[in-house]
Amino acid sequence: MDIKNAQKVVDDWIKAHGVRYFNELTNMAQLTEEVGEVARIIARRYGEQSEKESDKDKDLGEELADVLFVLLCLANQTGTDLEQAFDKRMDKKAKRDHDRHHNNKKLK
Numbered sequence: 001m002d003i004k005n006a007q008k009v010v011d012d013w014i015k016a017h018g019v020r021y022f023n024e025l026t027n028m029a030q031l032t033e034e035v036g037e038v039a040r041i042i043a044r045r046y047g048e049q050s051e052k053e054s055d056k057d058k059d060l061g062e063e064l065a066d067v068l069f070v071l072l073c074l075a076n077q078t079g080t081d082l083e084q085a086f087d088k089r090m091d092k093k094a095k096r097d098h099d100r101h102h103n104n105k106k107l108k
Contacts, residue, residue, distance in 0.1 A: 003083035010072040021077045027070055034066040 001009070014021055022030065041060050044051035075082040101107055 003086060004081070006068075007072050007076055007082060010069060011076050014073070014076075021073055024074065024077060027074050027077070031067065031070040031074065034063065034070055038063045038067060 021027070037058075038060070041055065041058050041063060043049050044055055045060070072082065074080075
């Protein structure tokens with residue numbers, strides 16, 4: 001699924017199942033909360049913190065999907081074509097960073 005289609009799927013879901021989008025500030029807070037849930041899994045599963053028994057059944061993919069859902073909501077409600085913005089950003093990064101990481105001694 002491309003990003004433009006994902007934005008439409010989210011918008012259709014909001015229209016069918018939600019009353020409306022939460023306002024932008026609420027969605028920003030939700031995005032922060034969802035990123036925190038991803039961080040908790042990563043810190044405990046891949047980092048040095050021990051994983052609590054209650055966290056072992058958490059699905060990282062589902063939590064990342066929650067982040068994506070709220071991000072798509074924010075894009076929709078602010079009129080942002082995220083696919084276009086992403087393509088533009090990737091082009092900029094490709095030009096700017098073409099040799100940068102290959103020349104980074106820390107990555108060797």
